[in-house]
Every structure is written in structure tokens, then in C-alpha cells.
């Protein structure tokens with residue numbers, strides 16, 4: 299049986315480290331790290347995510363503030379709020395929850411957050427820093443993927459890694475982080491020819507295509523490590539809905555280790571957001 303990579307446990311360990319860092323900063327006379335979350339409109343999924351983020355801040359001692367704006371908030375008003383937060387010395391991290399309403403230019407808004415406070419790592423300056431290996435804030439899910447992977451393979455030098463998915467939020471940044479870790483990286487996607495054969499060569503598969511149970515057991519070589527970033531709600535054979543990843547989990551028990559869905563990558567994302575907020579606070583104040 300494959301080892302299960304316990305994302306909840308690894309996220310808890312990261313939270314403990316983050317809390318210790320918050321305590322040390324405050325003990326040294328620095329301000330309490332502060333994260334501001336902006337939510338425009340009432341998207342139910344976004345409401346859940348934002349609530350989780352705020353609650354997670356409390357656990358580690360980060361001061362969180364929330365700006366809930368009406369669905370019909372103008373782009374101008376949102377940009378003005380971000381300007382104010384950019385200049386606020388008590389705010390070290392700014393997260394504007396996406397998706398934003400259609401009348402708002404998401405790219406413009408995400409670019410208006412100062413790169414030093416961009417705890418999502420979405421700003422082009424942070425994207426550029428990541429792709430050139432020159433620091434900056436790393437997006438939360440890719441950072442979480444790397445921490446999970448390193449819990450099984452501390453040294454990725456020369457490992458053959460196949461990334462499935464080319465999104466700006468996961469696929470591309472994960473590929474850059476893996477290259478920085480000296481892995482040999484093949485970036486693929488759902489239109490890649492011969493994907494099963496390519497995956498079968500891999501020491502590590504990072505599945506981030508958003509395609510439920512795309513990766514079958516025969517795509518996976520014995521003793522490969524699988525990080526499953528996908529999470530989709532589907533209807534099971536019993537008619538009940540369930541969450542599944544991009545990997546057919548039950549077929550992949552010959553792997554060395556695999557992340558479950560849920561309980562794998564998901565919990566790491568918020569823990570990495572908290573870690574990024576403390577990193578931003580330190581860079582802005584120490």
C-alpha cells in the first residue's frame with residue numbers, strides 16, 4: 299500500500315512554526331503581522347474560503363481584517379481601498395479573493411496590490427521573481443505542493459517530475475519551483491499526446507489539471523510519488539456526491555506515496571498563506 303501523505307498533519311506543523319515566528323517577531327518589538335482579506339460579492343464558495351482564512355489567522359496570532367464589499371462595488375472604489383491598504387503600516391498581507399464580479403478587471407486589481415504585500419504571489423513582479431529564482435512571495439498552493447513533496451523526497455535533484463496542468467496558479471509556478479530544486483521537469487496538460495507513457499517514466503507526478511480521476515493506475519510506475527492538486531465534487535455510484543482528485547486514488551496503491559483528496563494539498567494552501575503573511579511582515583518591518 300502507498301504511504302498516505304498527511305497534508306493536515308504537515309499543515310499543522312507549518313502552523314506551529316508560523317506561530318512561533320509570530321511570537322518571536324512580537325517579542326522582538328515588531329508589530330503583529332496583519333492580513334487583510336477583501337471579498338467582493340457573495341459567492342458562497344468564496345465565503346467559505348474567506349472564513350477559513352480568517353479563522354486560521356487567529357490560530358497563529360496573525361491579526362486579520364476583512365473588507366466585505368457589495369457585488370456592485372465599482373472597480374474604482376476597490377482600487378482605492380487597495381491603495382489605502384498598500385499604504386497602511388499595520389497591513390502586511392493583502393488578499394483579494396477571486397473570482398471577482400464580471401465588471402471588474404481581475405488582472406488590474408491583482409496588479410494593484412503592492413508586490414511586498416501580495417501574499418497570494420499573483421503579482422507579475424512575484425511571478426517574475428519566481429521564474430528567475432530571485433525570491434519574492436511564492437503562491438500558496440505551489441509552495442504547499444513542494445513542502446508535501448519534500449516530506450517524502452527531501453532532495454529532488456535529478457528526479458524526473460511530470461506536472462500535469464499549466465495554470466498560472468499551480469502548473470507553471472510548481473514547474474519553476476521544481477526546476478529550482480534541480481528536478482528534471484516535464485510540463486504537460488490534457489492535450490499532451492501520449493500522457494500515460496510520459497507519466498509512467500516519472501519519479502513524481504504532480505496532477506493539477508482539474509480533471510477528475512484523469513491519472514489511472516497504469517500511468518504510474520511502482521514507487522512513484524503522487525501529489526494530487528485536483529479537487530472536484532462528483533456523484534458517486536451510490537448517488538451521493540464526493541470529492542475526488544485528478545488521480546484515481548484506489549488504482550495507485552503501488553505508488554510509494556500519494557496525497558489524499560481531501561486532506562492532502564488543500565490544508566497546505568491556507569498554512570502557506572499564513573507563512574507568506576509572516577514572511578511579508580518580516581520583510582516590511584525587520
Ligand code: GUN
Pocket residue numbers: 347393394395396397418438
Ligand atoms: N480563490 C480561490 N482560491 C484563491 C486563492 O488562493 N487566492 C485568492 N485571492 N482567491 C482565491
